[in-house]
Amino acid sequence: MSYTLRGRAETRLAALLPVLLAACVLAAVLHRWWPVELVALMAAVGLALDLEVWHRLLPYQPAWASVPLGALELGVLMTIVYAFGLHAPLWPAIALFGAGWLASVVLAQAGFPFLRLGYAEDGGELGRVGGLAAVAIVLALAGSAATYVVRLPPVVHLSTGTHLGPLVITKREVLQGEPGAVVRGGIVVAHDDVEIKNVTVVGGANGITVDGVRGTVLDGVTVQGARLDGIHVRNAGVIVRDCTVDMLGNRLGQGIDISFNIGEGMSMVEGCTIVGGMVGITTHSSMAEIVDNRVSRTTGQAISVAEMSMGSAMDNQIRDALGVGLNCDDQSMCMFEHNTVVDTRPDRASGDPTRRGIGVLASFYSEADLWENRLAGNPVPTGAVTSSMLRTTPRTDW
Amino acid sequence: MPRVAIVGSGLAGFIVYQTLRRVLEPSEIAVFGTDADPAAALRVRAAAIRQREMRSESDGHCLPTAFPGLAFSSVRRRRSLRPLLDSALDRYHPTVEEFLSHVERLRERSGWDDSFIEGRVERVRAADGGFDLERGRFRHVLLAPGHPGLNVPGELREDPRAVHSYEPHDYAPTVTIVGAGLAAATEWLNALAAGAEVVSVRRREPLRSPLNVPRQYFSRRGLAGFHRLPARERVERLRTLSAPSYPAGDRWDEPLERARAEGRFRVEASLNGSAQVICATGFLSGYRHDPLLARLCAEHELETAEDWLVLDPDSTVPGLTDPSRTLSLAGAPAQWAFPAADTLAGARYAAHGFLRRIEQCRTR
Numbered sequence: 001m002s003y004t005l006r007g008r009a010e011t012r013l014a015a016l017l018p019v020l021l022a023a024c025v026l027a028a029v030l031h032r033w034w035p036v037e038l039v040a041l042m043a044a045v046g047l048a049l050d051l052e053v054w055h056r057l058l059p060y061q062p063a064w065a066s067v068p069l070g071a072l073e074l075g076v077l078m079t080i081v082y083a084f085g086l087h088a089p090l091w092p093a094i095a096l097f098g099a100g101w102l103a104s105v106v107l108a109q110a111g112f113p114f115l116r117l118g119y120a121e122d123g124g125e126l127g128r129v130g131g132l133a134a135v136a137i138v139l140a141l142a143g144s145a146a147t148y149v150v151r152l153p154p155v156v157h158l159s160t161g162t163h164l165g166p167l168v169i170t171k172r173e174v175l176q177g178e179p180g181a182v183v184r185g186g187i188v189v190a191h192d193d194v195e196i197k198n199v200t201v202v203g204g205a206n207g208i209t210v211d212g213v214r215g216t217v218l219d220g221v222t223v224q225g226a227r228l229d230g231i232h233v234r235n236a237g238v239i240v241r242d243c244t245v246d247m248l249g250n251r252l253g254q255g256i257d258i259s260f261n262i263g264e265g266m267s268m269v270e271g272c273t274i275v276g277g278m279v280g281i282t283t284h285s286s287m288a289e290i291v292d293n294r295v296s297r298t299t300g301q302a303i304s305v306a307e308m309s310m311g312s313a314m315d316n317q318i319r320d321a322l323g324v325g326l327n328c329d330d331q332s333m334c335m336f337e338h339n340t341v342v343d344t345r346p347d348r349a350s351g352d353p354t355r356r357g358i359g360v361l362a363s364f365y366s367e368a369d370l371w372e373n374r375l376a377g378n379p380v381p382t383g384a385v386t387s388s389m390l391r392t393t394p395r396t397d398w
Numbered sequence: 399m400p401r402v403a404i405v406g407s408g409l410a411g412f413i414v415y416q417t418l419r420r421v422l423e424p425s426e427i428a429v430f431g432t433d434a435d436p437a438a439a440l441r442v443r444a445a446a447i448r449q450r451e452m453r454s455e456s457d458g459h460c461l462p463t464a465f466p467g468l469a470f471s472s473v474r475r476r477r478s479l480r481p482l483l484d485s486a487l488d489r490y491h492p493t494v495e496e497f498l499s500h501v502e503r504l505r506e507r508s509g510w511d512d513s514f515i516e517g518r519v520e521r522v523r524a525a526d527g528g529f530d531l532e533r534g535r536f537r538h539v540l541l542a543p544g545h546p547g548l549n550v551p552g553e554l555r556e557d558p559r560a561v562h563s564y565e566p567h568d569y570a571p572t573v574t575i576v577g578a579g580l581a582a583a584t585e586w587l588n589a590l591a592a593g594a595e596v597v598s599v600r601r602r603e604p605l606r607s608p609l610n611v612p613r614q615y616f617s618r619r620g621l622a623g624f625h626r627l628p629a630r631e632r633v634e635r636l637r638t639l640s641a642p643s644y645p646a647g648d649r650w651d652e653p654l655e656r657a658r659a660e661g662r663f664r665v666e667a668s669l670n671g672s673a674q675v676i677c678a679t680g681f682l683s684g685y686r687h688d689p690l691l692a693r694l695c696a697e698h699e700l701e702t703a704e705d706w707l708v709l710d711p712d713s714t715v716p717g718l719t720d721p722s723r724t725l726s727l728a729g730a731p732a733q734w735a736f737p738a739a740d741t742l743a744g745a746r747y748a749a750h751g752f753l754r755r756i757e758q759c760r761t762r
Binding site: 001002003004007059060062063064109110111113114115116117118119120121122123124125 | 417420457462463464465466470485486487488612613614616617618619620621622743746747750753
């Protein structure tokens with residue numbers, strides 16, 4: 001087929017229309033925007049390549065070229081998805097792209113040439129149908145964008161000063177703390193899609209409790225003086241970013257405890273600083289990524305992936321934990337990469353040989369993959385007990 | 399009386415007929431020709447040069463839309479996806495037999511024979527609200543007269559050794575083949591396979607290309623620029639595009655190389671003493687060689703450019719086409735609108751333009 005420029009654009013947009021409709025349905029079912037964002041990006045990438053590259057390079061485009069061109073467009077698309085942090089899961093995103101690609105191939109090679117008398121000789125132009133397709137795409141994307149904007153949660157500003165808690169959030173909102181905004185007595189998140197930003201929480205049974213809700217984001221929160229856990233998550237998917245949790249003086253509470261969220265997808269703890277407490281960050285029966293955190297002076301493990309959890313800990317700095325630095329426990333599957341674990345102290349008082357200052361430990365039928373972790377000043381660098389396995393790739397220069 | 403007439407019952411007229419059948423009944427279309435079999439000429443010519451495969455690809459068929467092509471129907475017949483794969487790689491060429499079967503099936507189911515009227519049309523005259531043919535007045539007429547005749551170089555017309563490649567023939571022990579296009583290449587291989595010693599006489603080295611015209615000239619991408627060319631440049635372009643060519647590939651090269659090594663194939667500048675001379679020199683070209691077109695031009699003072707009748711981009715004759723009537727050309731004489739007009743895709747292009755005109759005519 002020798003496409004005209006207009007023919008390329010019209011064919012692409014018309015072929016994308018059913019995919020966009022499917023993405024809208026998918027977005028409505030999943031309550032997520034990534035399908036629509038992805039199709040919008042597919043349209044943008046495709047049209048840009050059509051205008052700037054394909055039309056110039058390909059005066060004639062044989063049918064087989066759909067395969068390499070599709071692969072290249074997928075590469076560009078996924079690069080943008082990851083570079084700009086669009087929250088599209090990899091395989092569903094590839095599946096959606098694949099469906100779009102297949103639809104475009106079938107329509108361009110068979111559907112349009114069958115339905116439109118002069119499709120081939122018109123260079124892929126679709127006449128009024130092409131214009132309508134373009135309008136429909138724009139309307140669908142504009143409608144989606146408008147829906148997105150309308151559905152954005154309201155922003156509630158928490159003024160500077162101390163507010164008496166516990167503060168229970170029962171509707172979808174962004175709680176935005178002004179500088180110096182403090183909640184005394186804890187926060188309870190009791191609704192889906194709540195975001196808490198730049199708020200300091202002092203005291204409370206738990207500093208922040210997230211229980212049985214989805215889509216919670218804790219961004220830049222500070223927790224101090226919680227009686228039990230700093231951030232306490234149950235049956236909920238969360239993203240915790242750039243937090244500070246001060247658990248000094250609390251020997252039994254956990255800094256961040258994410259438990260029983262295996263059905264809620266992947267949770268994330270990133271960029272947090274945790275001091276004190278029994279375990280700095282712990283997961284139970286959960287899937288979690290624990291990345292780029294600083295954990296120190298705990299009275300137990302610094303980071304523990306436990307109780308049939310699946311998780312990765314990467315680029316964390318662990319210092320001065322008691323007994324064990326990085327722990328993979330109780331039938332869990334762990335991946336530990338590029339962590340620094342130093343100065344783990346032996347817990348002699350416990351008399352427990354598995355707490356004799358081990359940098360990285362796998363215990364009770366667990367499997368941990370280690371890759372380029374830096375272990376220093378730990379009485380025992382690594383250990384695996386009770387039918388557990390460590391797969392280690394040590395670096396000799398450390 | 400039908401309001402629409404097709405003059406010419408060859409493949410071009412047949413494709414136009416299939417396209418018109420989307421909106422017209424057989425009783426509304428008159429097809430004038432000398433043979434009810436639209437593939438009659440192809441049968442004779444393909445048999446003469448022992449052609450087994452069409453040069454055209456999957457979309458070289460007689461249906462009004464590009465899809466489904468012959469590769470698609472071949473999948474069902476052969477119970478294999480290979481034809482589709484070959485088509486995706488631009489390597490699918492239907493066999494002549496497959497193509498002829500396809501024509502036969504379409505002929506049966508389209509009502510072609512109901513519309514066919516035997517008889518040669520000698521003259522077309524513009525009249526009020528249409529065109530007068532010998533058999534009546536028609537509002538919309540498409541002329542598909544085909545090639546005006548076989549082209550035999552002047553110096554060979556009286557040579558008893560000479561035969562045109564499209565005329566039935568066998569091969570002598572020494573054969574000179576004049577020409578450099580697909581027919582010539584086919585004849586080289588045929589004669590070599592028959593054990594002959596072959597001399598190729600040609601004015602220029604043949605081009606190697608899959609189709610007889612670059613692919614972009616089959617769509618608006620190449621046609622838009624072509625249609626914008628001033629007459630003189632368009633004539634030059636058509637001459638360039640008419641240069642003989644045949645597809646690249648070992649299928650052609652390997653037997654020739656082997657024969658060359660054996661001393662059985664060589665290229666020479668002029669005729670020698672071969673026992674047989676085969677003129678693979680194609681067809682006469684130019685409207686002047688066709689009595690119907692020559693008369694039409696002369697009587698209506700139509701615009702021409704050297705050998706070509708000047709046409710509008712949709713293959714209609716300017717000056718004789720208006721909202722109330724249409725005179726259109728298909729096949730070889732329509733090159734002014736579509737450089738590959740003498741291909742199946744070219745006939746389809748003219749058919750689409752003709753149908754659009756008919757549909758736009760309120761009193762069709």
